[in-house]
Amino acid sequence: MTDHTDILKDCALVDELLVAYSELDTERRGYIDAHLAQCERCRQELAEIERVQKLACKMHLESPVIDRYPEFLRRLSASRQLTQLQRIDEMPPEPTPQLDGGGFAAIVPLFGRRLTVRTGFQRGFELNLTRADGSSILRINAGSLTQAAAVVAGTTIVTTGLALGAAMFLMPSVKTPVPPDQPVGSVAPAVKITTRRDFTAPLVTATAGETTLAVWRHRGALYAQLVNQNEPGRRYKLSQEEEEWIRTPMFSSGVKVASDGRSYVVVGDADGSLYAWHIDPTSTDEPVSTLLAKPATHPDIVWTGKHYTAVWVTPSDSPVIETLDIDHNGRPAETTSQILAATEGKNKLSYPKILIQGSRMTLLYRTHQGSMQGAIYERDQGGIWQEQARLNHQSQSSVGQIQLFATDDGCRVVWSASSPQGEAICSSLISADGSFSEPRTLVVSRSHIVDWQSQSTATGFRVVWIEQTSAGERLFVQQFTPQLEPQTSPHAIVFQMPVALFGFNAERILLLVDEGKEQRLVPMR
């Protein structure tokens, strides 16, 4: 501790304390005052400190008042650091939903449990497996009994064998109208993909034919695994700089993957730099990373039919969105990237998505205010993207994930949106002149939608989403017509453990079910 009497003599000691002048105790402040009274240099130093602090006040920044909790849940769920909110044993009994249109219910005792089958003519089936005290183990809503049985079979693989046996036992005795046009579900055997709890939910997946590539992060390092049909294939460790990734395990805004039908290119940012990896399932070589850009965040990549095109945000005081063509081997096909969009000031641009149709590119991204903006470009003969029309979509809700799909005369955008009232998945058509059609709300939920994907099918359009509720995670599947009219009622499967959409194509949904000690892939058709 300083001898306070020294303060009177020593300018260096005074100087050390000047910045704390207003917080000093009475005794020390008295000594400082006495020193200042006789030292012009220290008085000037104090005046300089006060001047600097006055200047510094001007640098205060105020963060916008927005609700960040939905994004927090999404990230927590995506990183699978989420422990189960409630274990099955702690689950409260679920209220039984009212089924409309009459119907009937049957209750069957089953090894100390009860299986309740309820049907409503408008809403299909509900199977509810409960304990004697009424607490729920498993509940399934399905459009038909066949589907319900299929769902039971699937969830049986990942939970217990009780429900499947009960459903098979009951099936012949239950007479119910089964709509003939309902698709029939089937569940392939589950694939155990790891025996250790080191597999967080995949960040992204891409499917080429029957092969899916999943990319995920574990303890900062980046891994990829091929899943051929329902069999786990080769696993790759992509990031070689594991130490660096471990030090900054969360400092990655995203990883994306695209496929040309034979191989894959993964792009992801780490510690501010954007890398690409080429993964060829037929090659025995280890994937090598190629630095694409620095600094770069929020990457995306698409296969155009001739090459890959990547897009990303270059963070700075005035962020811009840049694009670059990438060859089959994940290496830059051009020497320089092109800036597509820029902001003035520090507004945030995030999660750019592109769709390339011949020489036309549609770009959409999230703005700082939560709206969607972008542009339509045409590529000139010199290979430069020339802006044709600006895209601007304002809404009351905040835009989350964006997906783009080609249509005959433009493209369809599907996006998730959140507001204090809940979350939704919406869609609009974007015409060639950049105008948006009236948005259609495909899904509305008061729960948090942790994961969703949409896809065009032979008969229209399908949306798969997972809601996180206090009663577990619910997977929903709903089919829409090409005009986005609901084709079926949403079918829900309740899981008492975290699930993630692992792969999704016209034929099947591949779910990753996290059972705690191990994770399993559950393919559903």
Add this chain to the structure above:
Amino acid sequence: MTDRRGLRSVPKEEVSAAEDFELVRRFKASGDPQAFEALFRRYQQYVASLCLSILRSSAEAEDALQEVFIKVYNGLHAFEPKVTFRGWLYRIAINHCRDLLEKRSRRAVDDLTPVELIPQMPKQESGLVASMMLEAALERLSPDYRTAFILQAVEGYSIAEVADFLGIGFEAAASRLRRATKQFSEAYELLCKRSKRS
């Protein structure tokens, strides 16, 4: 030191340590998601402003806020009520931002910083130039000095609070702040001279 900008002017009912402890207790006892949600909503704005103030980038600040709360979520079971939840949370946020600054300073060697851009600014943009010079002067501080300087000089926390957040003693914090203030002042003056010459 007075509270200059109201960042710390959290209404009493919002900073009740007893309520924080009760929410933490509920979360630790049963993993009550509503308890964590309440803590998140109570502090998200203050943590967001703190991260933004230190990082000076809204995109990075938003990411940092999410990462901080994920750390809090994963670490809350180990939290002991020997310190306030608010103090514990802010210390996590400040340390996280400081780590990000260190990483940024390592990789920003080749970047064109705002310092180099300032002479190119039109003279009529005097307000913008002044603001950029302040930011550029801030960029020149080391992560340790910068964090301390922002907390005390920009955000108005007392030196005692800064010392607590940084886990150092009062005199060490005062000494660090004194050096940071000097460095900032010198950098700012240099930039002003350069701007006048151009």
